[in-house]
Amino acid sequence: MTRRQPSAALRADDLTAKARIRNAALDLFAANGAEATSLRAVAAAAGVTVGLVVHHYGTKEALREAVELAIVEQFAQTIASVPLGPCPPGQVTAARDRAVAAMLSANQAIVDYLRRAILDGSAGRVDLVSRLSQLSAQQVDDLREAGVASTKHTVGEQVVTIMVRQLGRLFLQPLVDRITDEFADDTGASMRPQLVVDVNH
Amino acid sequence: MTRRQPSAALRADDLTAKARIRNAALDLFAANGAEATSLRAVAAAAGVTVGLVVHHYGTKEALREAVELAIVEQFAQTIASVPLGPCPPGQVTAARDRAVAAMLSANQAIVDYLRRAILDGSAGRVDLVSRLSQLSAQQVDDLREAGVASTKHTVGEQVVTIMVRQLGRLFLQPLVDRITDEFADDTGASMRPQLVVDVNH
DNA sequence: TGCCTGTTTGTACAGTTGTATAGCAACTGG
DNA sequence: CCAGTTGCTATACAACTGTACAAACAGGCA
Structure with missing residues (x-):
């Protein structure tokens, strides 16, 4: 063999x-x-x-860290694949958001793993959420240096917005879908309700 | 002993x-x-x-079911504790929402358990989410019979709204808090960003 | 050829898991 | 008074877990 x-x-x-x-x-x-x-x-x-x-x-823990490192790497590569050409401000952010959303919808396993990582809280060990947050922060910093990101909000606020909007909907949508499916016998053609997740600073 | x-x-x-x-x-x-x-x-x-x-x-599974049954019971008692007096329509729903929110904020363990139960997906076994959905549905039905709930939307849509708005924010808020905490050294006095979770039908 | 380095396998071991069962103490109804 | 039920402990067991280790195997290079 x-x-x-x-x-x-x-x-x-x-x-x-x-x-x-x-x-x-x-x-x-x-x-x-x-x-x-x-x-x-x-x-x-x-x-x-x-x-x-x-x-x-x-060890198993090292394997888990390798898995998480691969996830972060996937995020970084996806973000880096979006060209940073001379665009109107906000355009680059939107393009990156779209690229990440596409990557996530193509890798359901990453979404599922992230959902577990976030809900676990996982006190003690080096955190995947932290690493992704730092990646987002670096992304914001880069855009600011290039002068294509607003400086109205703090970096933290912008990171929260990016993470929550990109991940929040993916995490909560299964709940919505399961509930709507449970009441699906009411109407033959039922539109899926769409989630709205955002933050007020 | x-x-x-x-x-x-x-x-x-x-x-x-x-x-x-x-x-x-x-x-x-x-x-x-x-x-x-x-x-x-x-x-x-x-x-x-x-x-x-x-x-x-x-068995351990039976213990888990007992735990989930206790959670459902807590929800039911909380809802039942709100009087169904002659109020303007929508008032009762708001009062019940407030009661459930208070109960949840007093029982962090229930929130945490629910977060796991919902995000786990948990294929196969009889579902806590289903039971809570049915509880919500029964609640909507009761209010409709009493004539204090709008009939503009389907029952399913109303249940989704109740569940998602009540639970979605509680589930996602830890993520927001953790990220903001990570960037807390930026500003001494930082307001916690507030999540907005809703559904568009 | 023969050695050497890195893969890959097979097996073993101590610890933990869920579950089963036997037995003791205390209360209860007749 | 005493058989029966219930609350509770202690111990046992098979299955499974993460980890360790020795041996078989391959290819590259002298």
């Missing part, structure tokens, strides 16, 4: 075992929660044995 | 062991999640042994 990848690593379909393990962990952590996911389940989903998971990541 | 309650059961401070177990389970399930909470931790928090927990509730 010795499968072997000939060094051409980063193809989306033919990945290193290490990457396959990380992706499988993301999927399972997102679906069932990290605590409820055993290393053996991760290994089985990645098509390897437990020993290899331990060999590559050492 | 034989402690014994002399039959005066339902005092808020001197509870039956069965009730103490249920309360401890609610606290721990809310704080750490039900899957991450062992029956031994529940027993220790309630000051009893594991055997008694399983004696009273049989």
Whole structure:
């Protein structure tokens, strides 16, 4: 059962075992929660044995950190992929928001993992929400240096707005959908109610 | 170590062991999640042994159901405690909303448990969200029979509005607070941004 | 060829989990 | 007075957990 990848690593379909393990962990952590996911389940989903998971990541906590790092990296790459050309102020922010929204809707596992990470609160360990917040803050700083972001509000306020508007709706929409589905027998053609999430500073 | 309650059961401070177990389970399930909470931790928090927990509730799943039933009961009692006197339409709904909001702000564990229950998705098992939705629906029906609720929208739409507005803000506010706290060093006196959660039908 | 470094496997171990069961203490109805 | 029920403890057990470790295996390089 010795499968072997000939060094051409980063193809989306033919990945290193290490990457396959990380992706499988993301999927399972997102679906069932990290605590409820055993290393053996991760290994089985990645098509390897437990020993290899331990060999590559050492501990389960390290594997979880690798997963979170990959999520942050995905955010950073998505933001960086939007060109910073000479646009009217606010245009770049909107474009980045759209890019992140598209990335999230294409990666349901990331949304699910984030939902768990946020609801957990997770006292003690280095936080994914903190890292994403700092990423957003850096994004705001960059735009300010380029002179395409308003300075009416503080950086913190702008970060809150970005995070809440981008994530809040994704987190709460399942609740709305489940409730509307439960009362769906009332009307044949029912429009899905749309959530509005915003912050008042 | 034989402690014994002399039959005066339902005092808020001197509870039956069965009730103490249920309360401890609610606290721990809310704080750490039900899957991450062992029956031994529940027993220790309630000051009893594991055997008694399983004696009273049989299985862990049954204990969880008892916890959820207690939550629903708390909602029902809170709603029922608001008098249904001859008021102008909409007044009763507002009073009930206020009562539920007060109850939730006094029981942080219920809020935390609900957040987990809702965001978990929790495929398969009988759902707490469903029960609360049905409670809300019954509430809307009652008000309609009494002629103090508008019939402009469907019952489903009204239930969604109630649930989302009452719960959505409570669930997302921790995210807002954590981010604002992280950037709190910017300004000495920072106002907490207030969340706005609503639905467009 | 032969060594060396990094993958990958298989298995073992101690700790924790949910659950089952046997037994003791106290109250209750007859 | 005593059989029965209930509250409660203690212990046991099989399953599963994260982690550790030795051995088999591959490819690159001298």
